[in-house]
Amino acid sequence: MTESMRVERVDVTVNVSHPFVGDLGVLLRSPKGTTSFLLWRPAAGALSAYGSSQNDIHFTFDTVLDWGEDSVGTWQLGVSDMVAGDTGTLLNWTLNLIGAPTSPSHTFVYTNEYGAVSQQEQARKVLSDPLGSNDTINIAALGGDCRLDLTGATTSLLNDAPLTIASGTPIRIAIGGAANDTIIANNLGDTLRGNAGNDTLIGGGGIDSAVYAGNRSQFAVTKTDAGYIVVDNTGVEGTDTLTNVERLIFADAAIALDTSNNAGQTYRLYQAAFNRKPDVAGIGWQLKAMDAGTPLLQMAKNFMASAEFQSLYGANPSTFQFVTLLYNNVLHRSPQQFETDFWMNIIDKGVPIKQTTAEVLMNFSESAENQAQVVGSIKNGIEYHYYSGLPVALG
Ligand SMILES: [Ca+2]
Numbered sequence: 001m002t003e004s005m006r007v008e009r010v011d012v013t014v015n016v017s018h019p020f021v022g023d024l025g026v027l028l029r030s031p032k033g034t035t036s037f038l039l040w041r042p043a044a045g046a047l048s049a050y051g052s053s054q055n056d057i058h059f060t061f062d063t064v065l066d067w068g069e070d071s072v073g074t075w076q077l078g079v080s081d082m083v084a085g086d087t088g089t090l091l092n093w094t095l096n097l098i099g100a101p102t103s104p105s106h107t108f109v110y111t112n113e114y115g116a117v118s119q120q121e122q123a124r125k126v127l128s129d130p131l132g133s134n135d136t137i138n139i140a141a142l143g144g145d146c147r148l149d150l151t152g153a154t155t156s157l158l159n160d161a162p163l164t165i166a167s168g169t170p171i172r173i174a175i176g177g178a179a180n181d182t183i184i185a186n187n188l189g190d191t192l193r194g195n196a197g198n199d200t201l202i203g204g205g206g207i208d209s210a211v212y213a214g215n216r217s218q219f220a221v222t223k224t225d226a227g228y229i230v231v232d233n234t235g236v237e238g239t240d241t242l243t244n245v246e247r248l249i250f251a252d253a254a255i256a257l258d259t260s261n262n263a264g265q266t267y268r269l270y271q272a273a274f275n276r277k278p279d280v281a282g283i284g285w286q287l288k289a290m291d292a293g294t295p296l297l298q299m300a301k302n303f304m305a306s307a308e309f310q311s312l313y314g315a316n317p318s319t320f321q322f323v324t325l326l327y328n329n330v331l332h333r334s335p336q337q338f339e340t341d342f343w344m345n346i347i348d349k350g351v352p353i354k355q356t357t358a359e360v361l362m363n364f365s366e367s368a369e370n371q372a373q374v375v376g377s378i379k380n381g382i383e384y385h386y387y388s389g390l391p392v393a394l395g
């Protein structure tokens with residue numbers, strides 16, 4: 001299922017030919033993993049060990065166990081025959097999802113009037129949007145120092161007026177004001193824009209980005225023990241202090257700071273698979289997929305299927321050739337005999353453990369030897385092309 005909706009009820013029509021349905025169980029598994037038992041050995045129980053002797057099932061079941069789940073992903077139907085003897089066939093089945101459109105995103109804009117208005121209308125002092133998604137809070141019009149705690153753990157301040165952002169409000173984008181702001185991200189992976197002033201941007205879980213209006217060349221980025229200091233040399237966007245922020249997005253370039261995690265792994269895999277530095281467009285695309293949850297192993301498989309990989313390794317190399325080329329291309333040396341023997345045993349014989357060639361490529365990529373070769377190139381961040389929009393996983 002590729003279309004997104006918030007599921008309320010699921011109707012499943014099943015058409016099974018079987019001479020003894022009392023043997024059968026039918027269950028549905030949602031993309032999130034919820035299992036609904038639609039049918040379980042009908043009429044079997046205290047009165048009958050065998051269950052119903054009726055023929056065939058052609059019936060529409062419904063379940064509400066998936067209420068509130070997103071529809072996107074693979075829905076699986078399982079039919080099991082728990083008694084030997086009679087056999088049957090699943091002729092066909094259909095799935096009908098009943099629900100509501102996925103919750104919309106909202107933008108909450110605050111101005112300098114908030115203080116006076118919230119004094120008169122107490123309800124305005126709480127920002128809550130439990131049914132929203134990918135919300136934005138925009139305080140760009142505010143002139144005083146502000147504090148935004150997107151987690152809701154502490155009180156936010158708009159100029160001097162308190163605002164509580166209710167825990168669970170799904171803000172993904174926070175836009176600061178003209179003065180010195182503190183913005184604390186939630187765990188959704190947020191985009192934080194401090195705007196003018198000396199801002200403190202504190203990341204949370206997920207991939208957090210700090211966004212600047214100016215070009216990369218006008219900023220000085222310095223690593224500290226706690227994070228990074230980003231100074232706008234033109235003065236327009238101030239001197240910002242960043243903690244736990246993984247990405248810097250300037251008008252003309254983006255820099256990934258997470259060299260120990262997604263960005264570093266993606267860079268190393270490029271270097272390992274293709275024996276070259278990644279191009280900014282290519283790594284930007286792969287990084288977006290990885291941020292969306294594409295596993296490194298899947299990325300290794302995708303890289304191995306590419307024409308560029310096959311031009312380096314041949315379309316169908318022997319295991320010996322493959323391992324030798326890995327040493328040449330990734331580690332830039334010739335393997336010793338014991339090293340080729342070690343990997344050939346793993347790939348061909350499963351000794352001491354079985355690994356596929358993609359797993360071996362991934363292991364070379366993440367090996368201490370490759371990390372040491374690559375660290376000099378990435379320690380100050382990795383430039384990539386920023387593709388806008390929320391991340392999408394690659395299969
Ligand atoms: Ca600011």
Ligand SMILES: [Ca+2]
Binds near residue numbers: 194197
């Ligand atoms: Ca700033």
